[in-house]
Amino acid sequence: MGFKQYLKRKIVVYFLTFIFAVTLNWLLPRLMPGNPIEIMINSALGLSPQERETLLQFYEELYGLNKPLYVQFISFWKSLLTGNLGYSILYRAPVSDLIKHALPYDIAILFPAIVLSWIIGNWLGALAGKNKKYDRYVMPLFYFLASIPYFWFAMLLVYVIGVKLGWLPYQGAYSPDLVPSFSLMFVVDFLKHWILPFLSLFIVMIGSWAIGMRNMIIYELEADYVRYLEALGASEKLMTKHAYRNAILPQITGLALQLGLMVAGAIATEIVFNYPGVGVLLMRAALSQDYFLLQGGFLMIVIAVLVANFVIDIVYALIDPRVRVSYTEG
Amino acid sequence: MKKYIATILIALFFFSTIGVVAAQEELPREQTLYTANSAPPTNANPIQGSNIIPIAGLVFEPLFMLNFMKTELVPWLAEYGKWVKPNVFEVKLREGTKWQDGKPLTAEDVKFSFEYYQKVGLKDWSKYGLQEIKVLDMRTVQFIFKSTPNVWAWRNELYSVLILPEHIFKNIDPQKVKTMTFLGNEQEYLVGSGAYKLYKVVQQQKAIFVRNDDWWGAKYFGLPAPKYIVQLYVGSNDQAANMFLKGDLDVGTYYVDIVELKKKNPNIVSWLDRPPYFPPVVPVIMYFNTKHKPLDNPLIRKAIAEAICPAQIVKQGPISDLPDQTPLGKVMQPWKEKIGVDQLIKEYGWKYCDPVDAAKLLDEAGIKDTDGDGWREYNGKDLILTFAACGPCSDWMQAVEIVVNQLKAIGIKVDVKKYDWGTMVSKQQAGEFDLTMHWAGTFKPDPYSVYYDLMYYKDENNKGGANFGNYYNPEANKLLDELAKTSDEAKQVELLRELTKIWLKDVPAVPLYMGTLFYEANTQYWANWPNEKNPYGVPIFWPGFGTWGTALAFLGVRPAKAVGPETTTVVQTQTVEKTQTVEKTQTVEKTVTVTASPTETKGSICGPAAILALVAVPLILRRRRL
Numbered sequence: 001m002g003f004k005q006y007l008k009r010k011i012v013v014y015f016l017t018f019i020f021a022v023t024l025n026w027l028l029p030r031l032m033p034g035n036p037i038e039i040m041i042n043s044a045l046g047l048s049p050q051e052r053e054t055l056l057q058f059y060e061e062l063y064g065l066n067k068p069l070y071v072q073f074i075s076f077w078k079s080l081l082t083g084n085l086g087y088s089i090l091y092r093a094p095v096s097d098l099i100k101h102a103l104p105y106d107i108a109i110l111f112p113a114i115v116l117s118w119i120i121g122n123w124l125g126a127l128a129g130k131n132k133k134y135d136r137y138v139m140p141l142f143y144f145l146a147s148i149p150y151f152w153f154a155m156l157l158v159y160v161i162g163v164k165l166g167w168l169p170y171q172g173a174y175s176p177d178l179v180p181s182f183s184l185m186f187v188v189d190f191l192k193h194w195i196l197p198f199l200s201l202f203i204v205m206i207g208s209w210a211i212g213m214r215n216m217i218i219y220e221l222e223a224d225y226v227r228y229l230e231a232l233g234a235s236e237k238l239m240t241k242h243a244y245r246n247a248i249l250p251q252i253t254g255l256a257l258q259l260g261l262m263v264a265g266a267i268a269t270e271i272v273f274n275y276p277g278v279g280v281l282l283m284r285a286a287l288s289q290d291y292f293l294l295q296g297g298f299l300m301i302v303i304a305v306l307v308a309n310f311v312i313d314i315v316y317a318l319i320d321p322r323v324r325v326s327y328t329e330g
Numbered sequence: 331m332k333k334y335i336a337t338i339l340i341a342l343f344f345f346s347t348i349g350v351v352a353a354q355e356e357l358p359r360e361q362t363l364y365t366a367n368s369a370p371p372t373n374a375n376p377i378q379g380s381n382i383i384p385i386a387g388l389v390f391e392p393l394f395m396l397n398f399m400k401t402e403l404v405p406w407l408a409e410y411g412k413w414v415k416p417n418v419f420e421v422k423l424r425e426g427t428k429w430q431d432g433k434p435l436t437a438e439d440v441k442f443s444f445e446y447y448q449k450v451g452l453k454d455w456s457k458y459g460l461q462e463i464k465v466l467d468m469r470t471v472q473f474i475f476k477s478t479p480n481v482w483a484w485r486n487e488l489y490s491v492l493i494l495p496e497h498i499f500k501n502i503d504p505q506k507v508k509t510m511t512f513l514g515n516e517q518e519y520l521v522g523s524g525a526y527k528l529y530k531v532v533q534q535q536k537a538i539f540v541r542n543d544d545w546w547g548a549k550y551f552g553l554p555a556p557k558y559i560v561q562l563y564v565g566s567n568d569q570a571a572n573m574f575l576k577g578d579l580d581v582g583t584y585y586v587d588i589v590e591l592k593k594k595n596p597n598i599v600s601w602l603d604r605p606p607y608f609p610p611v612v613p614v615i616m617y618f619n620t621k622h623k624p625l626d627n628p629l630i631r632k633a634i635a636e637a638i639c640p641a642q643i644v645k646q647g648p649i650s651d652l653p654d655q656t657p658l659g660k661v662m663q664p665w666k667e668k669i670g671v672d673q674l675i676k677e678y679g680w681k682y683c684d685p686v687d688a689a690k691l692l693d694e695a696g697i698k699d700t701d702g703d704g705w706r707e708y709n710g711k712d713l714i715l716t717f718a719a720c721g722p723c724s725d726w727m728q729a730v731e732i733v734v735n736q737l738k739a740i741g742i743k744v745d746v747k748k749y750d751w752g753t754m755v756s757k758q759q760a761g762e763f764d765l766t767m768h769w770a771g772t773f774k775p776d777p778y779s780v781y782y783d784l785m786y787y788k789d790e791n792n793k794g795g796a797n798f799g800n801y802y803n804p805e806a807n808k809l810l811d812e813l814a815k816t817s818d819e820a821k822q823v824e825l826l827r828e829l830t831k832i833w834l835k836d837v838p839a840v841p842l843y844m845g846t847l848f849y850e851a852n853t854q855y856w857a858n859w860p861n862e863k864n865p866y867g868v869p870i871f872w873p874g875f876g877t878w879g880t881a882l883a884f885l886g887v888r889p890a891k892a893v894g895p896e897t898t899t900v901v902q903t904q905t906v907e908k909t910q911t912v913e914k915t916q917t918v919e920k921t922v923t924v925t926a927s928p929t930e931t932k933g934s935i936c937g938p939a940a941i942l943a944l945v946a947v948p949l950i951l952r953r954r955r956l
Binding site for chain 2: 038058088171
């Protein structure tokens with residue numbers, strides 16, 4: 001009973017958050033001083049007044065900007081529900097198309113990087129939390145990894161492995177003379193291009209996951225329940241197991257958030273490795289004031305983060321008895 | 331479960347390092363021409379903003395091509411186009427024109443296309459007073475106007491309207507066509523008449539074109555040499571430079587260190603064999619706000635113009651060449667000779683780099699330094715002119731700084747206001763400046779358009795598109811109105827001469843330096859690229875310029891049989907610069923803006939800062955867990 005209520009309440013909260021976030025997302029460009037379309041057109045060639053007029057009209061019509069605000073709002077929701085995220089002025093293509101084509105590259109890089117670094121980072125962190133000697137040697141390295149500027153690290157990889165040693169390609173998602181297909185040649189080429197950007201993210205992420213895990217483990221090992229177990233004469237293994245289960249909880253939140261943010265792409269990685277993901281798309285949109293692409297991109301991020309959070313909430317309720325109890329009693 | 335995933339991923343990882351298979355080329359390099367754009371290919375819409383270069387000109391063709399470098403029309407689908415009466419323009423199609431699906435391309439298609447543009451809302455023929463488009467026979471079509479229209483503006487339509495297949499496009503709702511990308515299922519509508527067909531678009535990355543061996547134009551112009559044309563997506567200048575070095579790119583419009591590039595790869599060619607290498611096309615000019623005192627006085631404007639020294643800008647500033655006193659750039663050379671511009675400058679012009687005369691003029695106008703602080707006063711206060719400039723355009727800012735110093739030498743204080751590009755243009759359009767610079771108005775395909783854009787002013791709603799300074803001269807208006815309706819060349823030249831005189835005497839703006847386009851090509855696989863000595867095509871490899879002569883250049887290249895010297899080792903120039911160059915990516919049009927000069931490579935601090943901030947977000951989020 002309690003869980004159902006909990007779920008209901010969460011759904012309502014998330015639904016309201018969603019409406020609010022999307023509305024805000026829609027409203028912001030419209031609250032900007034000046035007419036974004038006009039600024040965009042001003043960024044164009046020296047157009048004659050007639051040409052400017054034609055273009056202005058075209059885009060105003062396209063976005064219904066000449067209609068009253070509430071009509072725009074309604075049609076925005078309508079098109080949103082039909083999967084229409086608008087039309088990018090920068091790329092001259094539907095935003096949903098652009099994102100659809102860029103997203104797989106982000107997922108290909110980020111998903112394995114996040115998941116693998118999470119698994120390995122947690123494992124290493126837990127080891128460090130338990131073992132003082134190992135901790136002394138490994139943690140400085142992790143702190144170093146987590147705190148160096150990512151850009152610098154990625155470029156170092158590019159320079160050393162890509163340029164100096166020439167072991168791996170360091171630009172693009174595959175060779176320029178290939179067309180994506182499911183041939184062995186393409187897959188191999190793709191994977192070769194995948195390694196460096198993946199590694200750059202993976203290595204840096206391991207550091208921060210490990211630090212988090214290690215600190216949590218140390219905290220948990222000091223907790224009263226572990227002391228109690230110790231007093232009862234429980235085995236080391238049992239104590240660690242309990243500590244680990246408690247320490248992993250915040251790490252799960254972190255993992256879910258990271259996965260939620262995956263749709264935003266890894267901007268730095270994509271810039272350094274010239275990888276065609278959503279991150280670069282959004283950055284270029286921001287720099288060239290392509291509000292519609294930005295809006296579409298942010299919408300994706302909002303949805304993904306909300307979904308991720310929602311999933312965490314459910315998972316939490318399932319794996320952490322305390323959450324469940326607090327709701328059953330409430 | 332986790333272990334499984336981990337194992338699989340790690341296995342994949344090793345597999346990929348070990349599985350080194352030499353990447354085999356799908357397209358034979360010797361038959362493929364590689365070009366690139368700084369935005370990915372996402373739209374193949376022939377009439378509304380394709381960002382794929384060959385769509386206009388190579389897939390869909392106009393009646394005439396423009397050779398911008400010579401401001402000359404090249405009859406294309408049309409055998410000729412001429413005024414048979416003052417109000418009737420007749421076009422005759424070449425014999426044997428046909429569509430890529432084999433159907434004949436007729437005068438009906440021409441009529442349909444012009445009307446379709448109007449239905450879409452992209453053109454308004456009524457402004458020319460067009461009454462009827464009359465098909466005389468299969469190959470002849472007449473445009474009948476109420477009275478003689480603006481013949482120059484009409485001339486520009488002849489290469490900007492692409493001829494569309496009626497039998498295909500009549501099925502597409504003109505209202506819907508605007509937002510179509512013509513990719514995916516919509517690619518079936520891409521039946522052009524040109525030498526190339528769109529073969530495949532890998533969204534966000536490349537567009538591949540294949541030659542149409544059955545092209546009607548083969549018998550007039552010869553079949554083009556490259557079997558494939560591939561347009562890659564290359565976002566940054568550094569990356570383009572690398573690809574040129576390696577020979578992966580054959581032609582492009584990127585801002586690269588061309589001297590360095592030529593040293594490392596002797597196959598690289600450009601427009602000129604000497605500095606500035608890049609083709610200088612049109613002058614970048616400095617505007618005066620003629621509505622602000624004392625700049626309403628032509629003598630003051632002349633004084634300021636005389637204080638300017640382009641030679642110094644060319645030497646210390648952006649890549650450029652020397653301009654003359656008129657807004658007509660290098661591309662107008664044939665016109666300039668007809669008009670006799672050199673003679674006119676001698677007779678009516680003023681001299682660059684003449685601070686002594688400039689000071690004298692200012693003294694005469696009563697703008698003197700009376701309190702001895704080195705700055706001249708106007709109405710009892712220091713004369714301070716605000717200069718609206720594009721802050722992130724590093725090359726423009728170099729020029730601005732030099733100009734500020736040159737004006738300082740004659741005692742005029744300049745307050746530089748830096749904006750981003752879009753805001754600067756807004757300020758210019760609103761007239762919120764004393765001085766500002768732009769090449770708008772000079773980047774035009776004929777002298778009429780240049781003078782019209784810069785000098786025409788009837789009222790706020792009826793003025794030249796680049797007359798930011800609101801220069802007003804009824805005499806110039808009259809001449810321009812007359813010129814608009816004059817199709818007789820001798821009379822055109824006469825009127826242009828008068829306009830040039832007014833320009834020289836009145837100094838509505840002053841050319842600072844010649845803006846250059848970026849252009850570099852690789853002769854390893856393809857030779858006979860257009861250059862100064864052989865300007866058969868145009869070095870603007872950007873979408874939207876296909877009919878301006880880019881298509882002509884594609885059609886003119888020949889295979890380079892001799893394989894060039896070995897390519898040198900590729901030097902990676904991926905420095906921090908790279909983060910900033912990404913900033914340069916603007917809208918397709920904006921990239922064009924960048925060409926003619928401002929390169930926002932250096933960028934403001936905001937760009938990199940924003941990137942770093944964005945990078946920081948995931949890090950911060952990750953930290954939160956601690």
